[in-house]
Amino acid sequence: MFHKLLNKSSLSGLVISRCSTLNLVTSRSSSYGPQFIDPIFKHEDIDRIVSNGELKNYQDIPIKPPTSFQTCSPFYNSVKEKFINYMMDKGNKKLARDVFEYTIKAMKIIQIEKYNKATTEEERQSIILDPYVIIDKAIENTKPMLKLRAIKRAAITYQVPIPISDKEATAKAMKWHIEIAKDKPSQVHFSDNLAQILIDGSQNKGKVVKRKTDLHRTCEANRAYAHYYFG
Structure with a gap:
């Protein structure tokens, strides 16, 4: 499970986008229950989570895969x-x-x-x-x-x-x-x-x-x- 690999050096469970170093190819459907959270892919959000020490709060939390248009581009x-x-x-x-x-x-x-x-x-x-x-x-x-x-x-x-x-x-x-x-x-x-x-x-x-x-x-x-x- 990719969300169990989350740590400070590897944000694979939290940062999933076309701009990230990890490309996770998976389908997105309505089968994701309310326990799944949306992916965080904006650089400013990632920096804020790391600097505030909130990274541990995302450990073992199931995360939805991103949609095709979600990107870390500043124009998004x-x-x-x-x-x-x-x-x-x-x-x-x-x-x-x-x-x-x-x-x-x-x-x-x-x-x-x-x-x-x-x-x-x-x-x-x-x-x-x-x-x-x-x-x-x-x-x-x-x-x-x-x-x-x-x-x-x-x-x-x-x-x-x-x-x-x-x-x-x-x-x-x-x-x-x-x-x-x-x-x-x-x-x-x-x-x-x-x-x-x-x-x-x-x-x-x-x-x-x-x-x-x-x-x-x-x-x-x-x-x-x-x-x-x-x-």
Whole structure:
């Protein structure tokens, strides 16, 4: 077992990526249970773990193999890769990647135009120019805290509000942005629409924030059925 070989001189159980010295070729499937942790492949994360003496905490812990896109490159961004995967249609990842890059450019253009039109220094300081920071803020502002699950009791199906994990909430926020961006006039490009929607989400406004609010409102209205989740 590769995870039992973990020590300070050999990070084979912890560092598994295309950039590492160890290439572990294995399949990645849904068979990995909750006891498996995600691989750590970023150099800064590895240095932090070693310097803090946390390396022993990863001894004998099963670790998932990395996906094909996970790399220790400084240009790797996990949010970017997830967005690309959600936008991908019929396996055309190159097209999804190109669309995402156009979205980044559109966000940059919109923010630079706002920055140049700003009349005060305080207004300029409030404008975020980094598209990835905008995406992170948009996702954070639109992540739901609850979700609805259909539970059948006595031949009646109830929409029961239940807590949602952070991972699922992040995925739902991303999918909401993409779904709403697709609902656009034919003369508007998808990347331009998605760029504006992400900017609105980073400012805690827009259609995605409204969808999150509507979901929370529905969960609040169905709070009387919450006990069915534990029944």
